[in-house]
Amino acid sequence: MLTVAIVCGAGASSTFLARRLSDIAAAAGHSIRFAPSPLDVVTNNTADLVALTSHVVSETVVNDLTSKGIAHLVLPSTVRGGFGAEDALAAITEYFGNNGLESEATRASAESKEN
Numbered sequence: 001m002l003t004v005a006i007v008c009g010a011g012a013s014s015t016f017l018a019r020r021l022s023d024i025a026a027a028a029g030h031s032i033r034f035a036p037s038p039l040d041v042v043t044n045n046t047a048d049l050v051a052l053t054s055h056v057v058s059e060t061v062v063n064d065l066t067s068k069g070i071a072h073l074v075l076p077s078t079v080r081g082g083f084g085a086e087d088a089l090a091a092i093t094e095y096f097g098n099n100g101l102e103s104e105a106t107r108a109s110a111e112s113k114e115n
Contacts, residue, residue, distance in 0.1 A: 001031045001032065001033055002031070002032050002033070002048045002049070002096065002101060003032070003033045003034075003035060003046075003047040003048050003049075004021075004032060004033070004034050004035070004047055004048065004049045004050075004051050004092055005035055005036075005037035005042055005046045005047035005049070005050045005051065006018045006021070006034055006035065006036050006037065006051050006053075007036075007037055007038070007039045007042065007050055007051065007052050007053065007056060008036075008053040008055070008056055009053070009055060009056050012081075013053065013080065013081040013082075014036035014037070014053070015036045016081040016082040017034075017036075017053070017079065017081060017082055017085060017088065018034040018035060018036045019034075019082070020082040020085040021034040021085050021088060021089055021092075022034050024085055024086060024089055025089055028089070030089075030093065032092070032096075035047065037050070039052075039056060039061065042065070042070060043068070043070070044068065044069060044070055046070075048071065048101070049071050049072065049073060049092065049095060049096070050065065050070055050071065050072040050073070051072070051073050051075050051088065051091075051092060052072060052073070052074050052075060053075050053079055053080070054074060054075060054076070054077040054079070055080075057074050062074070071099075073091060073092065073095050075087070075088045075091055076088065076091055
């Protein structure tokens, strides 16, 4: 199962978004865990991907994550709290697909349906 850390500003909207993403990802057959996370504690071990809401992104933030080798994605500007979760999921699954991880995101879900 892949893990995505959802990073926003104060933390409340990342919690709403993580819950909404969990619901729609499961309904779509994806085996992805979403966890809200403050930016200042994100490390390489936090998640397979750090998804940043657009209102917390700056050149400094992106450069810092890149220099630390932390996989990250800036979510579409339509994503705010639980709103736009479908756009966020599309961006996340596209990222995993482009990086050869799509099958991992769906494998565990398919295996659980077989049992």
